Amino acid sequence: MTARARDMKAAGINVLSFAAGEPDFNTPEEIREAAKVALDEGQTKYCSSRGLPLLIEAIQRKVSRENGFQCNANQVVVSCGAKHSIYNALQVLINPGDEVILFAPFWMTYADQVLLAGGKPVIIHTTAETGFTPDPDQIKRAITAKTKVLIVNTPSNPTGGAWSRQLIKEVASIALKHNLMIISDEIYERLTYDHDHCSFASLSKDVAAHTITILGVSKTYSMTGWRIGFSVSTPEIATAIANFQDQVTSNATTFAQAGAAAALDSATETVAGMKQKFCDRRELGLKLLGDISGLKTAPPKGAFYFFTDVSLYLTGRISTDVDLADHLLDTAHIATIPGSVFYGPGHLRLSYANSPEAITEGFTRLKNALNDLS
Ligand SMILES: Cc1ncc(COP(=O)(O)O)c(C=O)c1O
Numbered sequence: 001m002t003a004r005a006r007d008m009k010a011a012g013i014n015v016l017s018f019a020a021g022e023p024d025f026n027t028p029e030e031i032r033e034a035a036k037v038a039l040d041e042g043q044t045k046y047c048s049s050r051g052l053p054l055l056i057e058a059i060q061r062k063v064s065r066e067n068g069f070q071c072n073a074n075q076v077v078v079s080c081g082a083k084h085s086i087y088n089a090l091q092v093l094i095n096p097g098d099e100v101i102l103f104a105p106f107w108m109t110y111a112d113q114v115l116l117a118g119g120k121p122v123i124i125h126t127t128a129e130t131g132f133t134p135d136p137d138q139i140k141r142a143i144t145a146k147t148k149v150l151i152v153n154t155p156s157n158p159t160g161g162a163w164s165r166q167l168i169k170e171v172a173s174i175a176l177k178h179n180l181m182i183i184s185d186e187i188y189e190r191l192t193y194d195h196d197h198c199s200f201a202s203l204s205k206d207v208a209a210h211t212i213t214i215l216g217v218s219k220t221y222s223m224t225g226w227r228i229g230f231s232v233s234t235p236e237i238a239t240a241i242a243n244f245q246d247q248v249t250s251n252a253t254t255f256a257q258a259g260a261a262a263a264l265d266s267a268t269e270t271v272a273g274m275k276q277k278f279c280d281r282r283e284l285g286l287k288l289l290g291d292i293s294g295l296k297t298a299p300p301k302g303a304f305y306f307f308t309d310v311s312l313y314l315t316g317r318i319s320t321d322v323d324l325a326d327h328l329l330d331t332a333h334i335a336t337i338p339g340s341v342f343y344g345p346g347h348l349r350l351s352y353a354n355s356p357e358a359i360t361e362g363f364t365r366l367k368n369a370l371n372d373l374s
Contacts (some may be wrong), residue, residue, distance in 0.1 A: 003323060005335035009113055015310040016360070016362040017335040018053045020349040021157065023222040025277075027259075028270040031221060034262030038255040047244040047254050050238070051078030051230065058261040059215075059230055067189070067213070070201030074235045077242050078260075080252045082187045082216035082229030085199045087113050087239075088117040089183050089212045089231060090149070092240040094119040099181045103134050104343030105307065107185075114151075121342060122147070128298045128309060133160030143178050150175060152200070153185040156194055158342045158349040159307040160300020165198045172207045182211045187229070190220040190271060193279060195301060201232065209234055219303075220271055221263040228252055228260040278304050281352040281359055288363035289350075292370060307339065311346035313370055321345055332369035334362050 005017045050056065056076045064070050079085040086109070094100065096118035102110050104125045111121040122142050125131045139150070150171065154163040163171075171295075175182050182200050189197040201208040216229030231241060251257075282299075285306055289297045296309035310324055318324050322340035325348060328334050339347025352359060 001329065001335045001337055004329060006054065007334040008329070008333065010201065014330070015333045015335060016354075016358050016365070017098070018352075018354060019335040019337050020351055020353060022224040023219060023220040023274065023353045024355070026275055027221060027223050027226070028263070028267050030266055030270070031223065031259045033264045035255050035259030037149070038258030039126040043254045043258055045142060045254060047251045047257070049077075049251050050242045050256060051076065051251065052257040052261070055257040055261040055264075058264040059232070061215070062213075062264045063201075067186075067199040069208055069234050071201060072235070075232050075238045075240050076230055077245065077255060078228065078230045078252050079245060080229070080249055081218060082185065083109060083215050084227075084249070085214050085229045086110070086151075086183060086185060087116070088241045088245055089214070089233070089237075090114060090117040092237065092244050093117075093149055093181055095148075097146060099144060099146045100149045100151060101139065101142055101147060102151050103153075104348070105132065105156075105158050105339060105342035106151070107153060108341055108343075110151050114258060119148070120146070125343075126161075128296065128307075131298060131301070132156060132159035132307070133163050133167055136167070136174060139171060139174055143174075143180070145305055147178065147180055149181045149183055151183045151185065153187075155188040155197070155300075155302020157188065157303050158305050158337070158339070158344065159298070160305050161249075161298070161304050162195060162301035163198075164195075168198050168200055169203060170205050172210075173293050174280075175210050176206055180210065183214060184211055185214045187216050188216065188218055189215065191275060191278060191304060192302040193282060193300070202212075212237060217260045217263050220272065221267055223260070223263065226253075226259060228256050229253055244284045278352065281354065281356060284358050285350070285352045285363065288360065288367075292363075292367045294374065304351055306350045307344065307351060308350060309346060310348050313373055314346065318373065321347060324348065327373075328366065328369055331372075333367040334365050334369075
């Protein structure tokens with residue numbers, strides 16, 4: 001959809017895109033400055049595959065300050081984005097045939113990365129009625145002798161759902177009982193609207209020993225193109241990840257790591273400003289979507305996506321969310337992502353990482369197009 005929207009824009013059509021998974025802000029100035037200084041100072045060579053000591057120390061301070069747990073330098077590996085961190089984790093944990101539990105709707109990369117590692121995705125479905133969170137009994141039922149890993153993403157892309165502290169505790173105790181690892185993708189941890197984020201690794205030392213926490217700078221600091229993400233795990237797993245990464249990419253870009261260190265240490269106020277903007281856009285978007293009869297949108301608890309139930313509009317010629325997304329792009333010139341991409345059919349994902357003007361204009365187009373359909 002993003003590529004089609006780009007082609008249409010290039011052809012001069014006024015397309016409004018709600019498809020992108022990245023903040024629309026520029027990377028804050030203090031972060032850009034730190035990377036420029038690093039470039040000028042010659043930080044342009046290889047560094048340890050685990051990451052620049054400067055960044056690793058900033059990560060240690062960050063998790064202690066914001067995530068409620070302590071880690072040593074030998075537990076951290078910096079990679080080329082959180083996506084790369086998750087890939088590395090699956091590559092070192094999964095043997096052929098191992099099962100990995102995923103909670104649908106989920107970020108589609110997980111299933112493909114599990115397959116790339118030779119594993120088997122086992123999908124647990126969740127619905128808007130439970131805020132897109134699972135019942136622990138569903139997990140107990142899905143566990144077999146081959147289950148190795150659970151991938152949890154809270155707050156979630158695409159649903160904006162977030163797991164309660166109580167659910168996190170219950171799932172952690174299931175993981176401990178069955179000796180499973182948790183890959184906890186916390187990339188949207190700082191973008192929460194009505195709750196405090198809870199990291200699995202903060203629950204206890206035992207839980208931390210069963211958790212690979214995935215974090216990064218892409219979403220919080222609007223640094224998607226910098227490609228810096230990181231994992232915090234046990235020293236043994238971190239060593240396996242570092243050894244694996246050593247033969248694939250070596251270190252993530254050195255001067256980008258210097259920028260990421262500045263982000264973690266000093267961009268607190270800028271982040272608060274960006275988060276406030278997301279809050280305002282969320283309110284605006286919810287109001288506008290609420291005015292469209294037949295749509296059901298659970299207020300997102302985190303990230304920057306609405307995951308809107310459009311099933312009432314799926315009849316006749318337009319019978320799937322994919323048909324509807326195509327139709328909206330063709331007729332209303334708005335780009336959305338069909339929920340089936342995330343194993344959540346009957347929905348559209350609309351990113352509110354967009355200006356208030358674009359949200360107002362785009363959601364008005366959406367309303368008119370759906371009116372025409374009905
Ligand atoms: C849930 C989730 N995890 C990880 C990532 C990847 O982030 P990065 O840009 O750090 O690779 C994304 C990006 O869209 C995401 O939505």
